[in-house]
Amino acid sequence: MKLLTGNDLVSGAVTWWTGNGWSIHVEDAADVGEHGEAILHAEEGARRVNAPYIIDALPTENGPRPAHIKDRIRALGPTVRTDLTLKPADPAAGDWII
Amino acid sequence: MYKYDNYDQAMVDARVAEFRDQINRRIAGEMTEDQFKPLRLMNGLYLQLHAYMLRVAIPYGTLDSRQMRMLAHIARKYDRDYGHFTTRQNIQYNWIKLEDCADILEELATVEMHAIQTSGNCIRNISSDQYAGAAADEVTDPRPWAELLRQWSTFHPEFSYLPRKFKIAVIASPEDRAAMRLHDIGLELVRKDGELGARVFVGGGMGRTPMIAPEINPFVKADDLLSYLEACLRVYNRYGRRDNMYKARIKILIHEIGADAYRGQVAEEFAHVKTLGIDPPLAELERISAFFAPPAYDAANVEPDRNDPDFALWLDQNVKPHKQAAYAIVNISLKPIGGIPGDATSAQIDVMADLAEKYSFDELRVTHAQNIVLPYVAKRDLYAVWQALRDAELADANLDLISDIIACPGLDYCSLANARSIPVAQKIATRFADMDRQRDLGELKLKISGCINACGHHHAGHIGILGVDKKGVENYQLTFGGSGAEDVSIGKIIGPGFDEDGVVDAVEKATEVYKALREGDERFVDTYRRVGLEPFKEAIYG
Numbered sequence: 250m251k252l253l254t255g256n257d258l259v260s261g262a263v264t265w266w267t268g269n270g271w272s273i274h275v276e277d278a279a280d281v282g283e284h285g286e287a288i289l290h291a292e293e294g295a296r297r298v299n300a301p302y303i304i305d306a307l308p309t310e311n312g313p314r315p316a317h318i319k320d321r322i323r324a325l326g327p328t329v330r331t332d333l334t335l336k337p338a339d340p341a342a343g344d345w346i347i
Numbered sequence: 348m349y350k351y352d353n354y355d356q357a358m359v360d361a362r363v364a365e366f367r368d369q370i371n372r373r374i375a376g377e378m379t380e381d382q383f384k385p386l387r388l389m390n391g392l393y394l395q396l397h398a399y400m401l402r403v404a405i406p407y408g409t410l411d412s413r414q415m416r417m418l419a420h421i422a423r424k425y426d427r428d429y430g431h432f433t434t435r436q437n438i439q440y441n442w443i444k445l446e447d448c449a450d451i452l453e454e455l456a457t458v459e460m461h462a463i464q465t466s467g468n469c470i471r472n473i474s475s476d477q478y479a480g481a482a483a484d485e486v487t488d489p490r491p492w493a494e495l496l497r498q499w500s501t502f503h504p505e506f507s508y509l510p511r512k513f514k515i516a517v518i519a520s521p522e523d524r525a526a527m528r529l530h531d532i533g534l535e536l537v538r539k540d541g542e543l544g545a546r547v548f549v550g551g552g553m554g555r556t557p558m559i560a561p562e563i564n565p566f567v568k569a570d571d572l573l574s575y576l577e578a579c580l581r582v583y584n585r586y587g588r589r590d591n592m593y594k595a596r597i598k599i600l601i602h603e604i605g606a607d608a609y610r611g612q613v614a615e616e617f618a619h620v621k622t623l624g625i626d627p628p629l630a631e632l633e634r635i636s637a638f639f640a641p642p643a644y645d646a647a648n649v650e651p652d653r654n655d656p657d658f659a660l661w662l663d664q665n666v667k668p669h670k671q672a673a674y675a676i677v678n679i680s681l682k683p684i685g686g687i688p689g690d691a692t693s694a695q696i697d698v699m700a701d702l703a704e705k706y707s708f709d710e711l712r713v714t715h716a717q718n719i720v721l722p723y724v725a726k727r728d729l730y731a732v733w734q735a736l737r738d739a740e741l742a743d744a745n746l747d748l749i750s751d752i753i754a755c756p757g758l759d760y761c762s763l764a765n766a767r768s769i770p771v772a773q774k775i776a777t778r779f780a781d782m783d784r785q786r787d788l789g790e791l792k793l794k795i796s797g798c799i800n801a802c803g804h805h806h807a808g809h810i811g812i813l814g815v816d817k818k819g820v821e822n823y824q825l826t827f828g829g830s831g832a833e834d835v836s837i838g839k840i841i842g843p844g845f846d847e848d849g850v851v852d853a854v855e856k857a858t859e860v861y862k863a864l865r866e867g868d869e870r871f872v873d874t875y876r877r878v879g880l881e882p883f884k885e886a887i888y889g
Contacts, residue, residue: 316819
């Protein structure tokens with residue numbers, strides 16, 4: 250599957266295209282299939298996302314998992330500061346990255 | 348310390364106002380990211396893996412307690428309560444919001460700080476010896492010259508769009524504590540027949556093509572130094588490649604045309620530049636130098652009581668001799684075992700500011716090894732300083748030992764990185780946590796980069812580690828034999844790479860080989876240079 254990701258223009262936060270908007274949670278990300286480029290240009294032009302790009306991901310029972318470790322770290326947060334990740338209370342969350 | 352005059356302050360204030368307007372226009376949609384990106388980079392604002400990252404300049408790594416407290420304030424108010432001190436003697440904040448950036452820069456400007464020259468293809472923030480003004484072995488204080496270069500280089504109209512970024516280091520001691528010859532220009536201030544001048548090295552650097560700067564001129568008189576540097580930059584600006592960013596650094600130009608040809612072109616250009624009168628008059632040099640006058644040393648020479656064994660350990664490892672017998676140079680390690688190299692919380696930054704104000708004539712330094720220095724501490728105050736550092740978890744006695752690791756932010760933060768650096772540093776430091784073991788190994792400079800750009804200086808590590816992406820999996824190459832000091836050398840890759848745990852094991856095996864083969868006071872790097880790679884390779888790869 251293909252995901253569309255980027256950063257929020259103002260906050261800089263990592264965001265994921267959900268099909269009808271943007272979420273900071275990769276679990277909400279939608280498969281953009283062949284439509285990624287079109288969505289990317291429309292959303293970037295409307296300043297709803299900054300520096301967007303399309304990535305490969307695998308569907309899992311807990312939602313999409315980006316194929317590359319860099320995007321998994323983007324999705325969750327730094328592996329060395331679990332307190333600053335999106336799941337600070339889940340000590341096993343880091344296993345999802347590696 | 349240097350204090351801004353009206354011109355300095357007006358320039359920085361104007362830049363903040365200009366950038367505020369640019370940010371507003373970007374948020375309002377009047378600029379695209381392609382248009383905005385070079386403008387934000389000129390103000391130190393990057394877009395990194397998780398958010399915007401702001402890199403704040405600390406010219407030649409020198410700051411006072413007021414500035415240090417401001418860095419803590421920025422971390423507390425606008426970021427996530429910590430900052431990351433870098434190998435360029437700067438500080439980075441990892442979680443900045445675009446809408447806050449102008450306010451941050453405005454607050455920084457109130458204490459004579461900014462983020463100019465921390466990005467872009469300009470002359471970057473000047474770096475120097477963290478012991479400047481305090482080192483017993485310096486021929487002069489390099490800071491007035493670093494400040495002169497700062498003023499010369501900031502907004503230099505000819506050198507704001509160079510082929511590539513340009514880094515200059517200034518030292519004034521035979522012992523190189525600033526990796527001087529791994530800069531685009533390295534200056535070593537020296538005296539010749541009593542006259543002050545500089546050895547000029549040009550074309551060093553790390554990155555994907557590491558090179559040691561050759562000596563281009565063995566002695567440029569201090570009175571000619573700015574003109575000579577202007578000539579060095581002009582030749583680069585004219586002939587440096589702009590068609591390929593990987594071949595655009597001055598080291599590539601000098602490597603391709605040869606040091607002799609470059610030297611000749613600089614001499615020719617210098618003959619012209621010298622007629623332009625850009626070298627400052629004596630009065631201006633004296634004005635700048637006055638800001639760096641020695642502090643009012645007044646302490647009696649009182650040797651510290653070594654009864655507390657932990658304090659004695661710290662004294663032996665982290666405290667260095669001062670040019671004044673009654674004083675000492677204190678190194679504050681930002682490398683706690685299992686911690687993140689270079690990170691400090693806002694509370695810790697405040698503690699260091701307080702200690703500088705109370706015990707170090709209000710001055711601190713940031714080192715390229717990502718530590719902090721209090722340059723002027725009376726020996727009678729060392730125990731009190733150590734107690735305060737210990738209470739703030741800043742008293743690790745590991746300076747220059749294997750756990751004093753330089754590590755770039757790596758893939759945990761950096762969008763350019765291919766692999767994580769910090770977890771490797773944490774695992775190695777934890778493996779060698781025992782202080783007796785570390786001290787037995789002696790000076791061992793271990794440096795880790797998460798990509799070939801080498802922000803973690805792996806090429807200059809006695810042991811270097813380079814993280815690479817091997818088909819989507821993190822992999823780590825080991826290099827041995829590098830040094831950024833006066834025995835400068837580039838490390839060599841020892842063989843196939845390892846996974847994260849494998850590289851930690853390999854480092855441990857290398858230390859065992861060293862212990863078995865070392866002679867006398869040899870450091871790890873000395874033994875490696877004497878015996879060569881083979882015994883290490885055999886132990887590591889079998």
